[in-house]
Amino acid sequence: MSFVAEAVQTRRGWGHFPLLRALASNPVTLAALVIVIVFLMMAAFAPWLAPYPPTKIDVLHKLQPPSAEHWFGTDHLGRDLLSRIIHGARTALTIAIGSVAVAGSVGLLLGLIAGYGPRWLDGVLVLVFDSLNSLPMIMFALAIITVLGTGTGTLIFVIAATSFPSYARLIRAQTLALKNSDYILAERLMDAHPLRILLVHLLPNVVGPLIILLSMDIPVVIMVEAGLSFLGLGVRPPTPSWGSILYDGYTSIRSAPFVVIFGGLPLVLATLGFTFLGEGLRDSLDPRLKLRRPA
């Protein structure tokens, strides 16, 4: 079979989406993909999916065990647990995707500048990346929360501020590796504007590994948001968050253990789903990237 024919062959069926085909070929990755899609749907359509408003208090029916009306039961204020978990998906994913998008953009920009810019600027930026990278993330987050107060905005800022340096370092390394390749030199000989080289030629070639790294960090962000909300330092009540649901359940763990049991499930499923999807993405796109550390 000729090369062209082979190329045409692979374009049939799944061939139009080679990445999707690669992901679907591994049953675990496929399951992870399904879980992630379910959570994304939950976040997108929360008000229509949730049987009750997530903040509707009904003290007469507090800590009700699971029943036909309340599938997951109710919490200490009589709020429907299932509705709070569905809306919690919206909180978790807004913060996860928001902070990863902010951190990814900042990291991309600064990484390109450090890699392609003058040497002194590179030195300064690397020093900034290294300094921020060597701070213990949770401690840094707690210090900022003390100053800025709690809330969604603070959370996105804190997480983005602590995670962009690793993205910037990745992009910088990629840019440095490509900087002296022939096609970039050719552009430079033709007197192309540096912005053109950066945006048209370097950007598309360095962005791949970044996307994998970002996808692998989403479960970490979900965990940090839930953890801080568990401590009462994340999103403000009564905004439903998986972390604050867990805390509410934790305070009534002896009398109503089902709150904790159901409250922890979305966290377990979401972190597993996003992690295995990230692993699948990495395996099919760039297996050289490093393993994730436990959070």
Added chain:
Amino acid sequence: MLTYAVKRIGLGVLILTFVMVAMYAAVFLIPGDPATVALGPRATPELKRMLIERMGLDQPVWRQIIEFFRNALTGNLGYDVWSNRPVSALIMEALPKTLALGIAALATALIIGVPIGCLSVIRRGTVVDTAIGMLSVGVIAVPSFVVAIYSLLIFAVTFRWLPAIGAGEAGDIGSQVRALILPVMAIALGWIGYIARMVRASMMEVMGEPHIRTARSFGLPEWKIVGKYALRIAIIPTISLVAVGLGGILSSAVFVEAVFARPGIGKLITDAVNTRNYPVVMGTVLVMTAIYVTITIAADLLIARLDPRVRDVFRG
């Protein structure tokens, strides 16, 4: 090696200075003055004045900064706004409990994770290997405080095998160890998976080496080749990764400590953040950052000592 060490330590000192200045500057960014924020809107003017004086906020800014640095360098981290106890004493009380938790968790993870990684290599390519690989990723993914809550529910609330909260009676080692088991397992679980994966990955690189082939040609059993000759080389990157990890564990222990109400650094700082107790927050963050940076530098130097390629990268 010396240039590398000097550069690395210099960077560490720079980072700590940066953190101190940033934290000090941050206090001035707070909307409203810190005294009002700490005391609430209904505080009397006298009370507010007292607090401002005690926090040194009536001094000019430059004096405050110099004062702050001088005090921090001499081990004086200021006083708790509420109890008026020295912050350094509060930290010295809480730190050993957090250190014990972190070190015990890492030790547990090593003791369980390394043999699992070896098993994965011995049975490479089989179902056992695949299962270990999947389980490892799974336990890395699940947040430690969720593990903590579920294990609290199962082992402390339902079966009552282990204490649910606290750090055990003072002076009673037995009760302290029993109080450590659940928090240690909650933190160690993810690290077991991580260490197993690291050991497997670095061992697979070693397995093609000549001395392994020689050992095999002598007819040594596979477990002996893996556990003795391959592990000896493969353990080096793992140990250095674990050293770096200790710094991270100490700060993420915050969540697990909150679940088990252990009176460690995590509880100290969480309570302080909730009550806007700035001196305690600043002091704790500073000490934890110093510990984290020191551990990271020590681990980096260890890696450089063991693997000359690292310091060449830093030089170039």
